[in-house]
Amino acid sequence: xxxxxxxxxxxxxxxxxxxxxxxxEATGVWDVSTRGLWKTFGPLAALRxxxxxxxxxxxxxxxxxxxxxxxxxxxxxxxxxxxSSGTAxxxxxxxxxxxxxxxxxxxxxxxxxxxYRDLTSRENLEFYARLYRLADPSERAxxxxxxxxxxxxxxxxxxxxxxxxxxxLALARAFLHxxxxxxxxxxDTGLDQRWCAFLTELxxxxxxxxxxxxVTTHNLERSLDLSERVxxxxxxxxxxxxxxxxxxxxxxRENYARSTGVSF
Amino acid sequence: xxxxxxxxAKDVRSELRARQAVSGSVVFGLLVVVIFNFAFDLEGEAGExxxxxxxxxxxxxxxxxxxxxIFAQEREQGGMEGLLLSSPDPSAIFFGKLAGALLxxxxxxxxxxxxxxxxxxxxxxxxxxxxxTLLGTIGFVTVGTLFSAMAVxxxxxxxxxxxxxxxxxxxxxxAAAEGTRAxxxxxxxxxxxxxxxxxxxxxxxxLALSPPLxxxxxxxxxx
Numbered sequence: 001x002x003x004x005x006x007x008x009x010x011x012x013x014x015x016x017x018x019x020x021x022x023x024x025e026a027t028g029v030w031d032v033s034t035r036g037l038w039k040t041f042g043p044l045a046a047l048r049x050x051x052x053x054x055x056x057x058x059x060x061x062x063x064x065x066x067x068x069x070x071x072x073x074x075x076x077x078x079x080x081x082x083x084s085s086g087t088a089x090x091x092x093x094x095x096x097x098x099x100x101x102x103x104x105x106x107x108x109x110x111x112x113x114x115x116y117r118d119l120t121s122r123e124n125l126e127f128y129a130r131l132y133r134l135a136d137p138s139e140r141a142x143x144x145x146x147x148x149x150x151x152x153x154x155x156x157x158x159x160x161x162x163x164x165x166x167x168x169l170a171l172a173r174a175f176l177h178x179x180x181x182x183x184x185x186x187x188d189t190g191l192d193q194r195w196c197a198f199l200t201e202l203x204x205x206x207x208x209x210x211x212x213x214x215v216t217t218h219n220l221e222r223s224l225d226l227s228e229r230v231x232x233x234x235x236x237x238x239x240x241x242x243x244x245x246x247x248x249x250x251x252x253r254e255n256y257a258r259s260t261g262v263s264f
Numbered sequence: 265x266x267x268x269x270x271x272x273a274k275d276v277r278s279e280l281r282a283r284q285a286v287s288g289s290v291v292f293g294l295l296v297v298v299i300f301n302f303a304f305d306l307e308g309e310a311g312e313x314x315x316x317x318x319x320x321x322x323x324x325x326x327x328x329x330x331x332x333x334i335f336a337q338e339r340e341q342g343g344m345e346g347l348l349l350s351s352p353d354p355s356a357i358f359f360g361k362l363a364g365a366l367l368x369x370x371x372x373x374x375x376x377x378x379x380x381x382x383x384x385x386x387x388x389x390x391x392x393x394x395x396x397t398l399l400g401t402i403g404f405v406t407v408g409t410l411f412s413a414m415a416v417x418x419x420x421x422x423x424x425x426x427x428x429x430x431x432x433x434x435x436x437x438x439a440a441a442e443g444t445r446a447x448x449x450x451x452x453x454x455x456x457x458x459x460x461x462x463x464x465x466x467x468x469x470x471l472a473l474s475p476p477l478x479x480x481x482x483x484x485x486x487x
Contacts, residue, residue, distance in 0.1 A: 080345055080485075099483070103349050112342025114349075118278040130270035131350040157281070173346075 029056045029091070030105065030180040030212045032077060036086035039072050039236075046072040048236040049086065054229075059203060059213040061227035063220060065262050069236040070216040071111065074185045077214065078108045090181055107174035109184040113166050114173060117159035121150050121169050124158055125176060132177040144172035149198075163190035171202070182206060184215040188222060200225045220252050234260045267353055271360025276367065278337055285333035285368050293326030293376045301383040309449070315384045316444035320437050323376060324404055327369045328425055331412040334365055339416050344485060354482045355475035362409045362474075369405050373397060390447045392456045399463035400440030403470065404433040410474045413481050439463050 032054040039047040047069045054060045062070045075081040076088050079099040088095045090102045115124050122141050129137035145154050148168035153161060161169065167190045174182060182203075188196050203213055203226055217223050223230050224244055230252065232240035239259035247255075257263035279285050300318035305311050338344045347357050377397075381388045411428040415421035443459030 078349065080348070100352060104352065106349070108349055110342060110345065112345065114342050114346030116274065116278060116337055116343065117340060118281040118337070119274065123274075123277065127270055127274050128346070128350050131267055131347070133266065133352075 030210075031056050031092075032060075032090050032181060032212055032214060034073075034077075034086065034088045037073075037076065037083055037088055038085045039069075039076055039081060040084045046236050047076070047083075050233075050236070050238055052231060052238060052241070054212055054214055056212055057207055057210045058229065059207045059215065059227040061223035061230045062214065062216045062233055063218070063223045063230060063256065064233035064239075065260050067235075068233040068260070070233055071185050072236075073233065074108075074183050074214065074216060075110075078106055078110070078183045079103055080108075080110075104177075105179055106181045106183055107177070107179035109167075109170050109174045109182075109187045111185060111189075113158075113170040115158040115166060115169060118157060120155050120157055121145060121161065121165075122154040124169065125172060128173050128176055134177060140176065144176055145169075147175065147202075148172045149195075164192060164195060167191055168195060171199070175206075180211055182211055182213045182215075184213065186216055186218065188217060188219065196222065220256060221249050224249065224252065232256055232259045265356070267351055267356035268360035268363065271347075271357055272363045272367075275334060275337075275361065275364035279334075279364075279368065282333075285330040286371050288333060289326040289330040289368070289372050290375050292329050293322045293372055294379055296322035296325060297376060297380050297383060307385065312384075312386065312448045313441075313445045315380070315386070316448060317437075317441040319376065319380045319444060320400070320441045322380075323369070323373060323401075324430070324433060324437060326372055326376070327365075327405065327408060328429065330368045330372065331365060331408045331425065332422065334361065334368065335412040335416045338413075339421075344413075344416055344482065348482050348485065354479040357482075358409065358413075358475045358478035361413070362406060365405045365409050365412075366401065369401055373401065384448075386448045388444075388447065390450075390453075392443070392447055392453045396440060396443040396447070396456060396460060396463070399460060399467055400436055400443075403436040403440075403463055403466045404429070406467065406470045406474050407432050407436075410470075410478055410481070413478055417485055435462060436466055439466075 033052065035051050037047050037050040038045065050073060062073065064070050072081060076083050077090060077095060079095050079102050082096055091105055093102045095102050119127065122145060125141035125144050126137045129140045134140050142154065145151050148171055150165060150168055153165060158166060158169065171187060174184070188199055191199060203215070207213055215226050217226065224247065227244060229241065229243050230247065231238055232255065240255050242255070297319065300322065304314050304318065338347065351357055377388055408429050411425055414428070415424040418424045439459040439462040443456050446455045
């Protein structure tokens with residue numbers, strides 16, 4: 001697994017915020033931050049003045065009920081939605097102004113898998129490797145298939161893969177270009193317990209290598225497994241934030257219920 | 265160039281497996297040619313003019329079905345967003361999609377031209393035909409590729425594409441039909457010059473405009 005991930009140029013996480021892409025590239029310091037971020041769809045405000053910072057190498061889990069703005073926040077950070085107001089920065093790059101540059105440095109798992117159903121697993125990864133202009137796309141694709149345990153399915157069409165296998169392939173695609181920042185929207189969708197454990201291990205290792213990770217999930221217990229800090233979004237606002245070390249499942253449940261009005 | 269080729273190879277490979285774009289548009293195009301043949305008398309001078317128009321209408325309508333299939337795969341599972349996130353060069357993506365659409369449309373024409381000649385009882389064996397057809401095809405396929413990308417995220421995409429494409433591609437249709445009529449009527453190749461000039465100018469303008477517009481369309485998806 002480590003060979004496939006190997007973001008070789010990442011320096012150890014540092015506390016300093018980055019001011020420009022050149023600084024981020026040179027130091028390997030990739031933080032993610034938003035300040036007063038709003039996203040509206042007509043009269044509906046999906047994000048309401050969201051301010052948060054994910055330190056370089058930190059794993060942040062965002063949880064919240066349906067419609068709380070989790071996916072919208074991730075899509076704004078991934079440059080797939082434009083903020084209505086406020087700022088969102090990835091490694092010091094503005095997602096609105098520097099969108100093309102931001103895209104080079106992020107790996108995204110979305111509700112869509114971005115896979116082509118009439119291409120095989122290997123062909124899908126090779127295609128994206130070519131778009132990213134990676135050296136030796138075939139080798140890279142095979143390496144990533146090994147990472148997510150899909151070597152035997154390398155010549156299987158994406159449409160014939162199970163939902164869980166498609167999700168693993170989507171994860172392999174997100175890691176394909178060794179991005180220093182990972183934006184993962186419910187990456188555990190369709191994964192069974194074994195592969196959920198694998199996902200936890202994968203993100204542990206990615207964070208250890210200095211990658212900055214923002215992940216959303218509906219599963220409170222898993223949010224603690226996947227992150228070092230948990231943020232609860234409710235109605236587009238940050239309603240609660242705490243470090244994993246200060247939480248256990250019960251206290252997270254209580255705070256989640258208090259913040260959202262939804263109890264388990 | 266490598267990105268454009270990757271997109272082209274992906275579209276060709278998908279089509280070879282799914283067999284939807286070419287087969288769907290060829291069957292539809294043949295149906296239109298057959299219906300026109302029975303609906304109108306394509307013989308005589310007036311018939312030949314109508315026949316040339318009918319042929320190009322059949323090509324454009326059938327090609328639109330192909331465009332929908334080619335871009336459908338970018339709609340499923342967020343393909344357009346995947347392209348946007350992965351490629352630093354939207355123009356290269358445009359040229360890759362354009363090359364695929366051109367390839368599929370030429371395959372369609374390879375079937376439709378002989379079928380039309382057979383039904384209408386005319387000869388299309390003129391050295392001017394490949395030039396005229398290529399210029400006409402590049403013109404409406406370029407515009408079709410751009411508008412298909414615009415339509416891909418629209419809920420009314422099946423309506424959106426013909427409503428946009430047909431008015432804009434009208435000069436191509438008219439010039440190509442006029443040139444084809446001249447060829448059917450065995451007129452000297454010099455008589456093709458006005459049609460070829462219009463098609464050439466259209467191609468140059470839209471080949472220059474479409475890549476930046478395509479980039480704009482892709483960025484606007486993130487709004």
